Amino acid sequence: MTIPLSWYLLLAATLFCIGFFGVLSRRNAVAALMGVELMLNAVNINLVGFWRYVRPADLTGQIFAIFVLAVAAAEAAVGLALMIAIYRTRRTINVDEIDLLKG
Amino acid sequence: MPMIFLFLALLTVVMAIGTVTARNLFHAALFLVGAFFGVATIYVLLEAEFLAVSQIIIYIGAIATLIVFAIMLSRSMMGREAGGYNRFWVAAAVGAAALLALLAWVLTTVPFPVVDQPVPADAISQIGAGLVGPYVIPFEVASVLLVVALIGAVMIARERHRQR
Numbered sequence: 001m002t003i004p005l006s007w008y009l010l011l012a013a014t015l016f017c018i019g020f021f022g023v024l025s026r027r028n029a030v031a032a033l034m035g036v037e038l039m040l041n042a043v044n045i046n047l048v049g050f051w052r053y054v055r056p057a058d059l060t061g062q063i064f065a066i067f068v069l070a071v072a073a074a075e076a077a078v079g080l081a082l083m084i085a086i087y088r089t090r091r092t093i094n095v096d097e098i099d100l101l102k103g
Numbered sequence: 104m105p106m107i108f109l110f111l112a113l114l115t116v117v118m119a120i121g122t123v124t125a126r127n128l129f130h131a132a133l134f135l136v137g138a139f140f141g142v143a144t145i146y147v148l149l150e151a152e153f154l155a156v157s158q159i160i161i162y163i164g165a166i167a168t169l170i171v172f173a174i175m176l177s178r179s180m181m182g183r184e185a186g187g188y189n190r191f192w193v194a195a196a197v198g199a200a201a202l203l204a205l206l207a208w209v210l211t212t213v214p215f216p217v218v219d220q221p222v223p224a225d226a227i228s229q230i231g232a233g234l235v236g237p238y239v240i241p242f243e244v245a246s247v248l249l250v251v252a253l254i255g256a257v258m259i260a261r262e263r264h265r266q267r
Contacts, residue, residue: 002104003148005217006210011112011145013206015119015138017199022123024195025188030173031128034135037166038119041142044154052149056220059229063238065154066230069161070245074252076166080173081256087177088262096189 008049016042029086029093033079040072108148115141126187128174136167150222153230 015038022035044065051061087093118141121134139162146155223229234242 003108005215007105007108007112008145008149009210010207011115013203013210014116015142017203017206018116018119018123020202021195021199024198025192026123027187027189028128030170031123031131034122034131034170037135037162038122038138041139041162044158045142045145048146048149048151048154050215052151052222053217054215056218056222059223059226059233062151062154062226062230063233065151066157066234067241067245069154069157070249073161073166074248076169077256078252078259080169081260083173084176084260093177 005049005053008045008053012042012045012049014042015039015045027094027096029083029095029098030080032095033076033083036079037072037076040068040075044068104148108145111141111144111148115145129171132167132171132174135170136163139163139167150226153227 019035019038019042022038023032024035026032026035047061047065047068051059051065055061083093086098090098092098115138118134118137122131122138125131125134139158143155143158143162146152146158
């Protein structure tokens, strides 16, 4: 326990903000999805860090992180399938050219 | 120990920055694998070995492979300029930096109720018992979610043979 908890939280915050920037700034939808994956990883570091430093006796934090992992896998599968379907019909997956729903 | 943490944290952050800045999307995906691996090493430092192995199997083994396949399936994404930014990237950078500053301020000023306890020796078997004991309902819901998501992914990405 020589490393303070806040170091892990700061690392997670940094990763989260990098992923946040990626989601907002990328033109390509797959690149934006990579940003989402970075954000989910940052959340998992927070969950595991709080588990280790605040409640190491019961493993709720780790089990939560496992559920986040499962939801991330589902999200990646559906997201990439959507992108492949959009690419097939529109020949592009740039998020600023996919504007069919724009009024 | 702090030196190891700083090295691994720096590696993870550099890989993450590479993921969001690489012009070539394929390089971005490889940087993403590096970032996933860095996060797995952080889990090892936090004594969550099961999660570290799950991270490598699920993220690097499955999700990263899926992303690489999606990049290769659409040829225009392999181009040199595919990883460009949209016109909001300056605002996004300022917003992300502001969020990081706010989080850093909160995280360094709030005192957390930290206890110095060892991890139980049978942590992995306790996780297994928890998943079929008190957390059995979320566990089953997660499995249903995965099945639904994967069937849905197959249905969405399936090639339709000119049916009107």
